[in-house]
Amino acid sequence: MTYEEATRYILNIPKFTKKNKPEHISRFLEYLGNPQKERKILHVAGTNGKGSVCVYLSTMLLAQKKTVGLFVSPHLIKMNERIVINGKQVSDETFLQLFEYVLDITEKMQEAGLPHPTFFEFLFGMAMTAFARTGVEYIVLETGLGGRLDATNSIEKPLATAITSIGLDHTEILGDTVEKIAFEKAGIIKPGVPVFYSDTCEKSNRVIENEADMRGAPCKKIGKDAYEILGIRDKHIAFSCANAYYGNTAWTLNNIGTYQPGNAMLAMEIMRFIFGSDGKTDAWREVLSQVKWAGRMEEILPGVYVDGAHNVSAVENFVRSVQMQKKENIVLFSVVRDKNYEEMIACLCKELKTDFYVLTRIENERGASMDELQNIFNRHTDKPVIIKESAREALQYVLERQRDREIYCLGSLYLAGELELIISETTMLLSSKGPH
Structure with missing residues (x-):
């Protein structure tokens, strides 16, 4: 079997299986x-x-000189992005070896009358196998959807759990209120295992704290007072920490998202819990200033940013980040139809001084109707709203009209992935031609 055949098989899994129970x-x-x-x-x-x-x-x-396995989702270009060992995505060869092993295990399970793992479960099994084979000491797991019923929640005794900001997303599955969604996320809290969480709002905070109390889990809230944003300079956002543990030197992130210091602070507090006085905070500060996280307020070309904001709360965070830039801008937008895009669009049009909007189709059957999106934009803005049939055509259109403006592309991680691929292919093509 080839790598391409393996990825094709995994992509086809949703066609012949359904979500399994946690015990599976x-x-x-x-x-x-x-x-x-x-x-x-x-x-x-x-x-x-x-x-x-x-x-x-x-x-x-x-x-901190530890060995680490990282499992994240979704991927933007290649499935290998989901399985990272010591900072490097697994190779195609390793990916194929993992696939063949897990497929063999899956066939044995089916012979015993057990159902086939889902798309996410299969990749989770591949990742955990990879981490065991390489003998990493630490594993960092991102949940796929929710938490309580997620495949990653099969881990019975993690070292620590973390819950980031809570907002309305996947409401048809997780519930239509902040409290219901917080309950699903809080499902990862384990008896006696410390949980660290981001201060979102009183409603979600209360749910998380109640769940932690019921399970006897030490609970720590990371509030807005844990750090202070100092400003954005040279495409980096700087912040200071309230706790003396981190010193009085400013910390920087290679990102302009105003929401990222809060994410970094949550991670830093978990590190402080693990390592205490042995924490190499100077080393942490150095590496955090260099982290680039694809598709998250990432500058893919000069003055062109891609952000995976695909729900209302993420768009609100995006807007706050753009407002700090205080520059003229163009917005390139696409979204899938099961999102609350009316409210997302209303927020963009009300809060940003945008010269014009460009809408494009994403190569996914869940993509929203372009005509419907255009009508919604027209209800909320009197600025031009242009439709382009593909991400490639849309990107070319905005680049030709960029001038001194910043271009922001958002609304879907599918869009982010398509734009990343276009830039990657163009860069490879130019590189192969060599200097003129």
Whole structure:
């Protein structure tokens, strides 16, 4: 079997299986030889920012001279992005080896009358196998959806759990109120295991704290008073920490998202819990200033930013970040139809002084109707709203009209992935041609 055949098989899994019960995941791990055993696992859930927190944790653990496995989702270009060992994505060859092993295990399970793992479960099994084979000491796990019923929640005794900001997303599955969604996220809290969480609002805070209290889990809130944003300079955001543990030197992130210091602070507090006086905070500060997290307020070309904001709370955070830039801008937008895009669009039009908007289709069957999106934009703004049939055409259109303006692309991680791929392919093409 080839790498391409393996990825095609995984992509087709949703066509012949459905979500399994939590006990099935435990059986799956047993068939895999319980690869989670003897590992120090950090488990992260939340609506927005959980991927960033996972990457920050992994990066600081490496700076602490630890070996680390990182499992995140979704991927933007290649599935390999989901399985990272000591800072590097697994190779195509390793990915294929992991796939073949897990497929063999899956066939044995089916012979025993057990259902096939889902798309996410299969990749989770591959990741845990990879981490066990390489013998990493730490594993950082990002939940796929929710928390309580997520495959990653099969880990019985993590070292610590974390819950990032809570907002309305996937409401058809997780519930239509902040409290219901917080309850699903808080499902990762384990008896006696410390939980660290971001201060979102009183409603979600109360749910998390109640769940922690019921499980006897030490609970720490990371509030807005834990840090202070000092400003944005040279495409980096600077912040200071209220706790003397981190020193009185400013910390910087290679990002302009005003929400990222909060994510970094959450990760830093988990590191402080793990290492205490042995924490190499100078090393943490150095590596955090260099972290680039694809598709999260990432500058993919000069003055062109891609952000994966795909729900209302994420768009509100995005808007605050752009407002700090105080520059003219263009917005390139696309979204899937099961999101609350009316409110997302209203927020963009009301809060940003944008010269014009460009809408594009994403190569996914869940993509929203362009005509409907255009009508919604027209209800909320009198600025031009242009439709382009593909992300490539849309990107070319805005680049030709950029001038001194910043271009912001958001609304869907599918859009972020398509733009990342376009830039990657263009860069590779120019590189192959060599200097003129």
